[in-house]
Amino acid sequence: MSSRRRRRPGPRPVPLLVINGLADAVAAAAGLCDRFAHGHGVAVTDRLGGVVDLVVFTEVHHTAEDAIRAGIAIGSHHPLARRAVLLSVLDGVDIATPNELEVEMWHRAVNRFSRAGLELSEWVIASGEVFRSLAITAETEHEWRPG
Numbered sequence: 001m002s003s004r005r006r007r008r009p010g011p012r013p014v015p016l017l018v019i020n021g022l023a024d025a026v027a028a029a030a031g032l033c034d035r036f037a038h039g040h041g042v043a044v045t046d047r048l049g050g051v052v053d054l055v056v057f058t059e060v061h062h063t064a065e066d067a068i069r070a071g072i073a074i075g076s077h078h079p080l081a082r083r084a085v086l087l088s089v090l091d092g093v094d095i096a097t098p099n100e101l102e103v104e105m106w107h108r109a110v111n112r113f114s115r116a117g118l119e120l121s122e123w124v125i126a127s128g129e130v131f132r133s134l135a136i137t138a139e140t141e142h143e144w145r146p147g
Helices: 022-035 064-077 100-115 134-139
Strands: 038-045 051-057 083-090 119-127 130-133
Touching: 022 038, 022 083, 022 119, 022 130, 038 064, 051 064, 064 083, 064 100, 100 119, 100 134, 119 134, 130 134
Parallel strands: 083 119
Antiparallel strands: 038 051, 038 083, 119 130
C-alpha cells in the first residue's frame, strides 16, 4: 500500500480582482482614470467575475480596437475565460450625451466577442468624473434616440 495520500481539491483561490456587474466595472474604470488620461482596457473574467487577465493600452494612438482584439485573443485561449469587460478612459471628451455611433460600436463588439465564445458584459467609458455604460446606453436607446 502506498504511503501517499490522495489530495482533496482545496477551495478555489480567491481572485485578486472581481468584476461582476456595473459597479465593479465603474470602479475598475475609475482606477484607470486615476492613473491614465487616455486608455483602453479589457478584463477577461471567469464565470463568477474573477479576472483571469487584464490588459490596458495607454498610448495616445491606442483605440478600443486594441482592447477588443486583445480580449478576443486572451478569451480564445484561456480555459476559464467566459466574459469580457471593456474599459475606456477618454480625457476631455464629452461622454454625457449618448450617440448612435457608440451603440453601433457596442453591438459590433458584442457580436465579435460572441463569435469568440465570450459574453461582453459591459463597456464603461469614462472622462473626468463622468462614467457611462454602453450596455445600458444600447439597452435604453429607444428612450434617448431622436425620432
